Amino acid sequence: MSRIEFKQASIAKQVFNTSDEEVLDQVKAVLDLQSGDWWKNLPAKVRKDVEQSLAQADTGETVSHAEAMKQIRAWRKR
Numbered sequence: 227m228s229r230i231e232f233k234q235a236s237i238a239k240q241v242f243n244t245s246d247e248e249v250l251d252q253v254k255a256v257l258d259l260q261s262g263d264w265w266k267n268l269p270a271k272v273r274k275d276v277e278q279s280l281a282q283a284d285t286g287e288t289v290s291h292a293e294a295m296k297q298i299r300a301w302r303k304r
Contacts, residue, residue, distance in 0.1 A: 241253055
C-alpha cells in the first residue's frame with residue numbers, strides 16, 4: 227500500500243467512524259473547495275453581494291481601514 231493509499235484509508239476510516247455531523251460538514255466543505263465548485267455552492271445573494279463589492283472596489287468606492295474602524299467604533303457606541 228502506497229503512502230497516499232494509506233492516508234486515504236486512514237481518513238476514510240475516521241470519516242466512517244465519526245457520528246459528529248459538524249466534523250462531516252467540515253470534511254465535505256474541504257472536499258468541495260478542492261473540487262473548484264465553491265463559488266457555485268454559495269447562495270445567489272452572497273455571490274451577488276461579492277460581485278457588487280468587487281465592482282465598487284474597481285470604481286474606487288472603497289474606505290480605508292482607519293475609516294472603517296472609525297465607523298465601526300461609532301456604530302458600537304450607539
